[in-house]
Amino acid sequence: xxxxxxxxxxxxxxxxxxxxxxxxxxxxxxxxxxxxxxxxxxxxxxxxxxxxxxxxxxxxxxxxxxxxxxxxxxxxxxxxxxxxxxxxxxxxxxxxxxxxxxxxxxxxxxxxxxxxxxxxxxxxxxxxxxxxxxxxxxxxxxxxxxxxxxxxxxxxxxxxxxxxxxxxxxxxxxxxxxxxxxxxxxxxxxxxxxxxxxxxxxxxxxxxxxxxxxxxxxxxxxxxxxxxxxxxxxxxxxxxxxxxxxxxxxxxxxxxxxxxxxxxxxxxxxxxxxxxxxxxxxxxxxxxxxxxxxxxxxxxxxxxxxxxxxxxxxxxxxxxxxxxxxxxxxxxxxx
Ligand SMILES: *[C@@H]1O[C@H](CO)[C@@H](O)[C@H](O)[C@H]1NC(C)=O
Ligand SMILES: *[C@@H]1O[C@H](CO)[C@@H](O)[C@H](O)[C@H]1NC(C)=O
Ligand SMILES: *[C@@H]1O[C@H](CO)[C@@H](O)[C@H](O)[C@H]1NC(C)=O
Ligand SMILES: *[C@@H]1O[C@H](CO)[C@@H](O)[C@H](O)[C@H]1NC(C)=O
Ligand SMILES: *[C@@H]1O[C@H](CO)[C@@H](O)[C@H](O)[C@H]1NC(C)=O
Numbered sequence: 001x002x003x004x005x006x007x008x009x010x011x012x013x014x015x016x017x018x019x020x021x022x023x024x025x026x027x028x029x030x031x032x033x034x035x036x037x038x039x040x041x042x043x044x045x046x047x048x049x050x051x052x053x054x055x056x057x058x059x060x061x062x063x064x065x066x067x068x069x070x071x072x073x074x075x076x077x078x079x080x081x082x083x084x085x086x087x088x089x090x091x092x093x094x095x096x097x098x099x100x101x102x103x104x105x106x107x108x109x110x111x112x113x114x115x116x117x118x119x120x121x122x123x124x125x126x127x128x129x130x131x132x133x134x135x136x137x138x139x140x141x142x143x144x145x146x147x148x149x150x151x152x153x154x155x156x157x158x159x160x161x162x163x164x165x166x167x168x169x170x171x172x173x174x175x176x177x178x179x180x181x182x183x184x185x186x187x188x189x190x191x192x193x194x195x196x197x198x199x200x201x202x203x204x205x206x207x208x209x210x211x212x213x214x215x216x217x218x219x220x221x222x223x224x225x226x227x228x229x230x231x232x233x234x235x236x237x238x239x240x241x242x243x244x245x246x247x248x249x250x251x252x253x254x255x256x257x258x259x260x261x262x263x264x265x266x267x268x269x270x271x272x273x274x275x276x277x278x279x280x281x282x283x284x285x286x287x288x289x290x291x292x293x294x295x296x297x298x299x300x301x302x303x304x305x306x307x308x309x310x311x312x313x314x315x316x317x318x319x320x321x322x323x324x325x326x327x328x329x330x331x332x333x334x335x
Contacts, residue, residue, distance in 0.1 A: 034321040035151035039130070046122030050134055050152075056114045057138040065260045068143035069201025069252075070107035071136040076197070076314070077102055078132060080184055081165050083318025085157030086128035089331040092160065099165035104204070108332070110135065115331050128331035129154035133315045140311075143200060144262035148308035150315060155325035158334055170207045174282040174289075184317050190310040192292040196303055198280055199266035200256045202249040205237035211278050213239050224281070226273040233276070252276050267297035 036042055040049035060067050078088040081096060088096045089111060096102060111128065114135055118126045130152045141147040168180055181191040212234050215222040221230055236250050253276070256263045266280075270293045275281035283289040296303035326335055 034153070034319055035316055036153045037149065037151055039152035040122075040126060046118070046125045049118065049122060049126050049130075052117055052121055053114055053131060053134040054138045056117055057135050058142065060110055060113065061139055061142045065143065066201075067107060067110050068139040068145075068260055068262070069197075070105075071110065071132070071139045072197050073201065074105055074107045074111075075132055075136040076194075077105060077165075077167060078129070079314050079317045080167060080180075082157065083320070084129050084133065084154055084315055085318070085320050085325060086132055086154075086328070086331060087157040087160040089128055089132070090157075090160035090334070091332045094162050095160040096162055096165050097160070099162040099167075101165055101167040101169075111331050119329060124327055124329060127154050127156050127325075127327050129156050129319070131331070137311070140262060143260055146304040146308045148311055150312070153319075153321055155320040155322075156328040156331075157320060157325050168279075170203065171210060171278040174286055177279060177282070184314075186310070186313060186317075188288050189292060189306060190313060192283055192289045192296075193303065193306040193310040194314065195280055195283065196266050196296065196307060198252040198277060199263045200260045201252050203252050203277065204247045204249060206240065206247045208233065208250070208276060208278075209237055209240050212237060222278070222281075224273050224284075229274045250276065252280075264297075264300035264303070267293045267303065271297055 038050070040046040046052075057067075074088060075084075077096070078084055078086060081088065088102065088105070089108065091097065097105065111131060114131050115126075115128060118131065130150075133150045133154070134152070137148060137150050166180075168177060172180070178188060178191060181187070181194075186194075210216075211222045211225065212230065213219075213221060221234075232254075233250065236248060240247075251257060253263055253266055253269065255265045255269070267283075269275055270280060270283050273281065273284070275283075283293045296306070329335055
């Protein structure tokens with residue numbers, strides 16, 4: 001009970017602190033303060049930048065709802081590796097894009113399309129890093145997530161190196177996952193909340209076959225997974241025996257289904273041992289994250305508030321500002 005009250009008070013604090021002019025420092029940490037609320041309007045460099053992004057996202061989303069989970073994954077892959085500097089967008093033989101953890105990343109074309117419009121309207125002004133943050137916010141909002149303030153003024157990084165990509169595998173242990181989030185200045189509530197992004201999107205069977213057939217190298221399925229869910233997943237993901245075998249895609253949350261909506265059932269699935277990924281199921285194996293999952297499964301609204309706060313925090317990890325980096329004209333290349 002004490003824990004649940006604590007979470008709620010953090011949420012309320014967080015909601016207030018998202019707006020400028022209040023004491024956000026303690027909650028947001030130092031890097032958020034480098035950013036500005038409506039940067040392009042305040043500095044009069046591209047008054048309608050945020051509207052241009054939203055308009056493009058609306059058009060793109062109407063054609064293809066998968067852009068929401070794809071942008072979310074792209075943003076995560078950018079921000080957790082060397083900060084939100086759009087380094088993941090740079091092309092090159094040794095770029096982050098070429099790291100094995102980043103195979104299957106989509107949404108590059110989406111960013112290119114939006115950037116092209118902004119270069120027509122406000123040449124050389126709006127960073128790729130801000131575009132990625134704004135577009136993700138708008139797309140997940142269209143998918144049913146809450147909207148949240150994206151502070152702007154990020155600049156784009158000059159380098160991208162696949163050696164820096166340390167994104168964890170979906171079967172990472174709870175402790176390692178926690179350590180990973182902490183190293184980025186995020187806490188246990190952020191971790192439990194951001195994993196809720198898996199309420200939409202898809203993953204390859206190769207990321208779950210160990211749970212289905214060889215859990216923890218036991219040669220058996222995960223003992224905790226709900227049996228009927230286990231056989232449902234095993235049907236979709238046959239054992240991988242042959243080289244070159246196809247690697248089907250499965251929904252991360254079968255309830256969200258083909259419309260990729262941001263659903264409330266992610267946490268109730270965790271509680272009933274029906275998570276697709278091991279990293280999600282592990283929320284149940286620790287008292288703190290179990291209580292957070294219980295609270296979020298009971299209140300979608302609490303999850304939505306926490307999601308808004310954690311996304312703002314993620315979007316301000318190690319940002320570049322002022323004369324750091326540059327404003328790329330083409331998101332795939334340095335100027
Ligand atoms: C619409 O989405 C599909 C993928 O679902 C993509 O191949 C196509 O290029 C998109 N069309 C437009 C106009 O964006
Ligand atoms: C996996 O196996 C190791 C060694 O047998 C054990 O220490 C560990 O607790 C197991 N992990 C899980 C999640 O069951
Ligand atoms: C597993 O899920 C099925 C279908 O939702 C349900 O009927 C069953 O009770 C669950 N099993 C356990 C052990 O909770
Ligand atoms: C599609 O999304 C809506 C919410 O936007 C949801 O109510 C509905 O169940 C979803 N349908 C499928 C097939 O997933
Ligand atoms: C989920 O698995 C845990 C660990 O085996 C078990 O204690 C719990 O009762 C299970 N929950 C449900 C709803 O089946």
